[in-house]
Amino acid sequence: MESKRKRIEWELDETERKKAVEEAGEDFEQLKRLETTAEDAEKAERRKMKKNNPDPGFSDYDQATYRQYQRLTDQMRPNADEYQHQKQMLGDAFYPTADTMLHGSHKPTKEAVDRMVNDLDVQSSRRKAYSRRRTYNPDVDIDFINERNMRFNKKIERYYGKYTAEIKQNLERGTAV
Numbered sequence: 001m002e003s004k005r006k007r008i009e010w011e012l013d014e015t016e017r018k019k020a021v022e023e024a025g026e027d028f029e030q031l032k033r034l035e036t037t038a039e040d041a042e043k044a045e046r047r048k049m050k051k052n053n054p055d056p057g058f059s060d061y062d063q064a065t066y067r068q069y070q071r072l073t074d075q076m077r078p079n080a081d082e083y084q085h086q087k088q089m090l091g092d093a094f095y096p097t098a099d100t101m102l103h104g105s106h107k108p109t110k111e112a113v114d115r116m117v118n119d120l121d122v123q124s125s126r127r128k129a130y131s132r133r134r135t136y137n138p139d140v141d142i143d144f145i146n147e148r149n150m151r152f153n154k155k156i157e158r159y160y161g162k163y164t165a166e167i168k169q170n171l172e173r174g175t176a177v
Contacts, residue, residue: 008078
């Protein structure tokens with residue numbers, strides 16, 4: 001817990017420092033690289049090279065769900081002041097035991113609800129962007145009877161198109177033997 005708290009404090013300090021540097025009109029990344037030693041940069045580069053493929057893509061739904069959970073929790077920024085306030089307000093109930101009954105005792109703030117709604121809107125807009133309808137091209141020759149047959153014909157054309165091009169042209173001209 002202590003290391004996690006230190007990490008959170010470091011991230012908060014880093015964001016505050018970034019804002020201050022950007023307000024001064026300087027490049028934060030450049031300033032950060034100037035402060036990094038050669039040994040640290042080399043270690044970071046080795047770690048980066050060690051990860052040969054950090055994004056394995058889709059393997060199964062469990063992995064996809066876990067990756068989405070990790071991505072969403074990495075985006076969350078905890079509020080240390082609110083955490084301490086809740087800790088003081090709840091007292092011993094902040095660390096529940098088997099006998100503690102907390103059902104209905106937590107009321108989220110309006111800001112927290114708004115943050116959740118905005119996050120869900122972003123997720124749904126991303127989901128819509130992935131499932132787009134393919135545009136229909138009216139200039140393409142129609143050699144199919146339905147969508148499934150169209151996909152099948154495209155696959156056949158991809159594999160055997162170079163062998164059947166002459167036969168297809170003869171059929172279209174009406175000079176087939």
